[in-house]
Amino acid sequence: DVKVTQSSRYLVKRTGEKxxxxxxxxxxxxxMFWYRQDPGLGLRLIYxxxxxxxxxxxxxxxxxxxxxxxKERFSLIxxxxxxxxxxxxxxxxxxxxxxxxxxxxxTRLSIL
Amino acid sequence: SQQGxxxxxxxxxxxxxxxxxxxxxxxxxxxxxxxxxxSGRGLVHLILIRSNEREKHSGxxxxxxxxxxxxxxxxxxxxRAADTASYFCATPRNTGANSKLTFGKGITLSxxx
Numbered sequence: 001d002v003k004v005t006q007s008s009r010y011l012v013k014r015t016g017e018k019x020x021x022x023x024x025x026x027x028x029x030x031x032m033f034w035y036r037q038d039p040g041l042g043l044r045l046i047y048x049x050x051x052x053x054x055x056x057x058x059x060x061x062x063x064x065x066x067x068x069x070x071k072e073r074f075s076l077i078x079x080x081x082x083x084x085x086x087x088x089x090x091x092x093x094x095x096x097x098x099x100x101x102x103x104x105x106x107t108r109l110s111i112l
Numbered sequence: 113s114q115q116g117x118x119x120x121x122x123x124x125x126x127x128x129x130x131x132x133x134x135x136x137x138x139x140x141x142x143x144x145x146x147x148x149x150x151s152g153r154g155l156v157h158l159i160l161i162r163s164n165e166r167e168k169h170s171g172x173x174x175x176x177x178x179x180x181x182x183x184x185x186x187x188x189x190x191x192r193a194a195d196t197a198s199y200f201c202a203t204p205r206n207t208g209a210n211s212k213l214t215f216g217k218g219i220t221l222s223x224x225x
Contacts, residue, residue, distance in 0.1 A: 004154070035215075040217070041217070042200070042215055042218060043155075043200070043215040045212055048212060058212070090154055092154075092155075098143060098204050098213070100145060100157035101155070101157065101202075102157070103154030103155045103156070104154050105152075105154045106152075106154050108152075
């Protein structure tokens, strides 16, 4: 089975901090994704990567950046955390952009 | 607006009953996918139906696709309390090489024991 592992289930940070969310997949998938999920808004795509060192902005990239130095690892970076970035963050991977996505269990991030 | 929109937003049924959830979308697609999310967890892929398929089954799940009406339905037969979850449909945003999936806002299904 594909396993997508997110480094933390719960995280509390302070406003202005630089925050790193890590995601690792073990199935050699080309594509990896970062979403945030908020009540009433569903899943919104922040960034995705279709190859090592390649990235593309999603719908809400402002305030975020990403890094993909190795195929199995995709990191989401909050450059200067703000309270409106409090959310559930979900990482996913897939062998192709239209193929089924495999999700991690999410990181519930609170910015105080 | 959303490419895929589910209906209803919430559904409450008794264990053993069937649950029907609907998804409508706006543009041409090559496939449509359904996912489940248990509370506090990530999404789990349930089933993918291609645009040239009309119906697909997986265990107690039955998915239909009507491309003329741009709609899909997910039927869960003989529901169980463990089916309590949120259900999402997802569609490719366009047919381009780097097209992404767009997820609807989800349907909250509650199955009462």
